[in-house]
Amino acid sequence: MELFEDTAPGNAHEFTVSEISGAVKRVLEGEFGRVRVRGEIGRVSRPSSGHLYFDLKDDRSVLAAVSWKGQVARLSTRPEEGLEVIATGRLTTFPGxxxxxxxxxxxxxxxxxxxxxxxxKRRKALAAEGLFDDARKRPLPALPGVIGVVTSPSGAVIRDILHRLRDRFPTRVLIWPVAVQGEACAPQVSAAIHGFNALPKDGPVPRPDLIIVARGGGSLEDLWGFNEEVVVRAAADSQIPLISAVGHETDTTLIDFAADRRAPTPTAAAEMAVPVRAELAARLTELQVRMMRAAQARSQSLRQRLSDLGRALGRPQALTDPARQRFDLFAERLEPGLRGFVRSRRDQLNALPLSLSMLRTMMRNRREALQTQSARLPQGLQRLRQHRSERLIDLAQRLERGRARGLADSTRQLARDRTALDQLTTRLTAVRVRAISQRRDALDRLDRLRQTLGYQETLRRGFAVIRGPNGLITTATEATQTARFEVQFQDGRMTARPDTPPSKTSRRPPAPKDQKTLF
Incomplete structure (x- = not known):
């Protein structure tokens, strides 16, 4: 007896493209819910949307990878082409x-x-931009009044720095607390450096004269936050001199190259920041003694010079004797001269009446001329007043004509503006009506799409939704353990309860909770 395969085309179930894509997506996500993949990064793409697309590859295969905008901000390591990494995530499909x-x-x-x-690679890229050039580095202040410290407030580093500053030269310290490792390290340290630089010089919080970025020793992973680009650029852009004291003497981070000075330890950074007060006081005392000795030597030298010049001048009495002799000579001639001066003044006084007569004549002539001018003054004022009145009337007439012309021009411009405003109002109304119509059409399309993608459409194809007291029921075992449950069909809901337990021989394996049976 021969058996023939049934090849009738109508026996196989027909699926839509979306149903097949959805089934593949559910199977893939169910089998690979969360995975860790090791590979080399290639073809990194950063579009303007903020998402991140790249490839993970090995010597035989390539896996497409994507990180959404919100996840990119939380990545501790930014993907760079050629870097071997371990990526953690979930596998899914892209039906498009x-x-x-x-x-x-x-x-x-x-x-x-x-x-x-x-x-x-990052060090070479930043060095090529000139961020590590010696020309950018600023000298440290000799005696800073305020020191800003960027470090963890609870570690031993800040206590060592404060203790060393207190021993050498007590000064005011501003602490900016930051995380010194982990994902929050880089943004907090860069924000602290920018924050110190943004403080106003005369504000309520004093602006530091020096910044110390400090952290204790650790592994390369622990110190990685100080290798981030944002921290290096913040240190290079700082207008306040900055000392990097990250790690121990053998540890090197990128902030050490961008800082103005690198200290091998946080304690050494405090020693670089301030001098020893006792040594400074001794130095000042020594300079003061040297200055007093120099002043005394200078004064003694000038005194000796004055004495030498005084001996070269001779006796002071020799300088005044000729003057005294001339005074005695002129004193004998003073009395006759005074008598002659009095005699001449008396003669001038006797001749004074004649001068007074001439003065009276001159005054009489000036008075007559003044009276003549006074008689002519009212006529001149009258002519001047009449001339000014005529000029004022003429100016008023010209002003009235100008005002009329300006008013007419304004009226015509107002009419033109009103016409343009009416045209713009008509166009704006038409645009508003057209925009509302377009938005209403788009809303209708979205509503039709919502109805098409909703599970109610699935109910119309013969499926049903079973709900129990605790939510959806997806297996026969859960249904037999539920006293009463609700079944939703296309046209309504009904309450049911199980009569018999499921058969162990005919029961099919349960589908995943988020996967609906296709056949």
Whole structure:
């Protein structure tokens, strides 16, 4: 007896493209809910949307990866092409292109070698921009009045710095608390450096004269926050001199290259910041003694010079004797001269009546001339007043004509503006009506799409939704353990309860909770 395969085309169930894509998506996400993938990063793309697209590859395969905008901000390591990493995320599909991809939630370098490679690459890129040039570095202040310290407020570093400053030269210290490792380290340290630089010089909080960025020793991963680009750029852009004291003497971070000075330890940074007060006082005392000795030597030298010049001048009496002799000579001639002067003045006084007569004549002539001018003054004032009145009337007439012309021009311009305003109002009304119509059409399309994608459409194809007291019921075992449950059909709901337990021989494996049976 021969058996023939049934090849009738109508026996197989027909699926839509969306149903097949959804089934593949549920199976893939169910099998690979959360995975860790090791590979090399290639083809990094950063579009304007803020999402991050890149490839994970090895010597045989390539896996597409994507990190959404909100996840990119939380990544501790930014993807760079050629870096070997371990990416953590979940596998899913992209139905629009029929491919699968990894949604990346976290990235970590795959070993110390990858970190050192990325660190060296970043150092060369920043050095090429000139951020590490010696010409950018500023000298440290000799005696800072205020020192800003960027570090953790609870560690031993800040206590060592304060203790060393107190021993050497007590000064005012402003502490900006930050996280010194982890994801929050880099943004907090860069914000602290920018914050100190943004303080006004005469504000309520004094602006530091010097900044110390400090942290104790640790591994390369612990110190990685001080290798981030935002921290290096903040240190390079700082207008306040900055000392980097990150790690121990053998530790090196990128902020050490951008800082104005590097200290091997936080304690050494405090020693660089201020001098020893006792040594400074001794130095000042020594300079004061030297200044007093120099002043005394200078005074003694000038005194000796004055004495030498005094001996060269001779006796002071020799200088006054000729003057005294001339005074005695003129004193004998003073009395006759005084008598002659009095005689001449008396003669001038006797001749004074004649001068008074001439003065009276001159005054009489001036008075007559003044009276003549006074008689002519009213006529001149009358002519001047009449001339000014005529000129004022003429100016008023010209002003009235100008005002009339300006009023007419304003009226015509107002009419033109009113016409333009009416045209703009008509156009704006038409645009508003057209925009409302377009928005209403778009809203109708979205509502039709919502109805098409809703589960009610699935109910119309013969499916049903079963709900129990605790939510959806997806297996026969849960249904038998529920006293009463509700079944939703296309046209309504009904309450039911199980009569018999499910058969162990005919029961099919339960589908995942988020996967609906296709056949």
């Amino acid at each position: 292109q029929s491919k699968y991809q990894l949604i990346v939630e976290e990235i970590e370098p795959a070993g110390l070698g990858a970190l050192m490679m990325m660190l060296e």
